Amino acid sequence: MASTSETGTKAPAAKRDRTHYLYIAVIIAVVLGIAVGLIAPDFAVELKPIGTGFVNLIKMMISPIIFCTIVLGIGSVRKAAKVGAVGGIALVYFLIMSVVALAIGLVVGNILDPGTGLAVTDAIKETGQAQVEPEAKGTTEFLLGIIPTTFVSAFVSGEVLQALFVALLAGFALQAMGQAGEPILRGIGHIQRLVFRILAMIMWLAPVGAFGAIAAVTGSAGIDALKSLAVLMIGFYITCVLFVFLVLGAMLRFFAGVNVWSLFKYLGREFLLILSTSSSESALPRLIAKLEHLGISKPVVGITVPTGYSFNLDGTMIYMTMASLFIADAMGTPMSIGEQIPLLLFLLVASKGAAGVTGAGLATLAGGLQSHKPALVDGIGLIVGIDRFMSEARALTNFAGNAVATVLIGTWTKEIDKERVDKVLAGEIPFDEKTLLDDGHGGHGGHDSSDGAEPAPAAGRDGEKELAKA
Numbered sequence: 001m002a003s004t005s006e007t008g009t010k011a012p013a014a015k016r017d018r019t020h021y022l023y024i025a026v027i028i029a030v031v032l033g034i035a036v037g038l039i040a041p042d043f044a045v046e047l048k049p050i051g052t053g054f055v056n057l058i059k060m061m062i063s064p065i066i067f068c069t070i071v072l073g074i075g076s077v078r079k080a081a082k083v084g085a086v087g088g089i090a091l092v093y094f095l096i097m098s099v100v101a102l103a104i105g106l107v108v109g110n111i112l113d114p115g116t117g118l119a120v121t122d123a124i125k126e127t128g129q130a131q132v133e134p135e136a137k138g139t140t141e142f143l144l145g146i147i148p149t150t151f152v153s154a155f156v157s158g159e160v161l162q163a164l165f166v167a168l169l170a171g172f173a174l175q176a177m178g179q180a181g182e183p184i185l186r187g188i189g190h191i192q193r194l195v196f197r198i199l200a201m202i203m204w205l206a207p208v209g210a211f212g213a214i215a216a217v218t219g220s221a222g223i224d225a226l227k228s229l230a231v232l233m234i235g236f237y238i239t240c241v242l243f244v245f246l247v248l249g250a251m252l253r254f255f256a257g258v259n260v261w262s263l264f265k266y267l268g269r270e271f272l273l274i275l276s277t278s279s280s281e282s283a284l285p286r287l288i289a290k291l292e293h294l295g296i297s298k299p300v301v302g303i304t305v306p307t308g309y310s311f312n313l314d315g316t317m318i319y320m321t322m323a324s325l326f327i328a329d330a331m332g333t334p335m336s337i338g339e340q341i342p343l344l345l346f347l348l349v350a351s352k353g354a355a356g357v358t359g360a361g362l363a364t365l366a367g368g369l370q371s372h373k374p375a376l377v378d379g380i381g382l383i384v385g386i387d388r389f390m391s392e393a394r395a396l397t398n399f400a401g402n403a404v405a406t407v408l409i410g411t412w413t414k415e416i417d418k419e420r421v422d423k424v425l426a427g428e429i430p431f432d433e434k435t436l437l438d439d440g441h442g443g444h445g446g447h448d449s450s451d452g453a454e455p456a457p458a459a460g461r462d463g464e465k466e467l468a469k470a
Contacts, residue, residue: 022204029211030276037218044219047212051277054209057202058282061195063155063163065285066306068192070164073298074171075185083299090304090409094312097401101314102344104243105321112235164306199285200434210276232326236390239318240397248404256411262425266290267403271396280395284309287403293431295420296410304409308402315397319390320347320365327379343373
């Protein structure tokens with residue numbers, strides 16, 4: 001029996017090794033993509049649909065994953081007030097961190113002053129004006145946009161907040177149904193397993209998607225476009241690094257007692273995926289799965305992560321601050337502090353709801369400037385050439401901010417198993433890369449025993465036993 005059990009423990013290790021090779025292949029694909037982009041830029045640009053297709057495959061899975069995660073999380077908690085408390089704390093935290101990110105970008109942007117002396121040609125002006133087409137949504141339009149046209153349209157529109165809204169309604173409804181809702185919860189638990197298994201299959205295309213995305217970016221931008229804007233780009237990257245490791249890292253250590261390096265090492269594959277696709281949405285499903293595995297409850301993960309992807313965009317805040325100052329200097333109309341603050345507060349509101357997708361930051365910036373200070377829109381063409389490279393830093397920072405936010409909110413609401421967090425980050429409880437589900441968790445962290453709630457069925461081995469009995 002000993003040899004059998006040893007064999008049983010070695011098999012999963014071999015599977016994890018195969019996924020390890022997958023992400024090594026992603027790194028190789030990124031290097032090859034850059035090489036192709038530099039050697040044959042015209043051919044590389046034609047490869048863009050490959051990268052776009054891969055990101056679209058992952059985005060296809062986001063709505064059902066959000067729905068299953070939130071419904072299972074809320075449906076297994078009997079006190080609705082707990083869910084409301086999580087959402088309230090999350091929104092307040094997101095607002096505070098957005099202001100902090102804006103302030104940091106404001107300080108660094110004024111110190112670097114990188115836009116002075118650049119020439120703005122007619123071609124650049126036309127490029128800038130073209131970015132205004134996707135105008136920023138007003139507050140009323142944004143709020144009404146959260147409500148889907150029909151119940152099922154939330155799953156086909158690709159809008160994260162619409163899926164979140166429908167999932168909240170379904171979760172609270174199942175919560176109110178009590179025992180009568182248990183069969184539905186078990187069914188949704190099975191659907192969650194199916195969805196995550198499909199996602200695991202899609203991830204094997206990551207090297208191909210990364211190759212196409214990076215090759216197209218390098219081929220379209222080239223080296224020459226980067227040289228004149230290196231100061232802005234390097235300054236932006238440095239600012240993002242300082243914000244993530246000094247601000248977020250200090251908060252994570254002080255409030256949760258978690259080392260930011262350990263957390264980011266645990267999320268290393270997700271960071272690599274974002275780096276290769278320039279889209280933080282590509283890692284959203286895996287972030288949800290990994291944070292639940294880490295020991296944070298389903299309601300906290302299910303509410304904080306999807307909401308954070310629309311409201312907690314730290315990287316986008318820093319980007320819009322520095323880009324606005326850069327453009328104003330390049331246009332020969334530098335803004336005073338009195339002009340900067342109202343513009344940035346306007347962009348703070350305009351950015352909410354901008355998903356972490358490539359190009360969203362640029363479109364939001366263009367729409368914000370058009371509404372608040374139209375004279376600066378002509379200068380947006382100056383940063384189009386490097387926006388994709390800055391988009392990577394935006395996406396990485398947004399992702400890091402949401403990961404840290406979920407751990408912090410889990411700590412503040414006492415919905416986190418700190419002992420499990422230490423074991424997971426130490427590598428003692430590995431993440432299952434095959435199913436992307438935490439079969440060993442057994443619903444732990446998905447409920448609070450003090451509420452008399454039951455863990456979501458089918459969330460682990462205990463759920464499978466219940467199904468077998470049923």
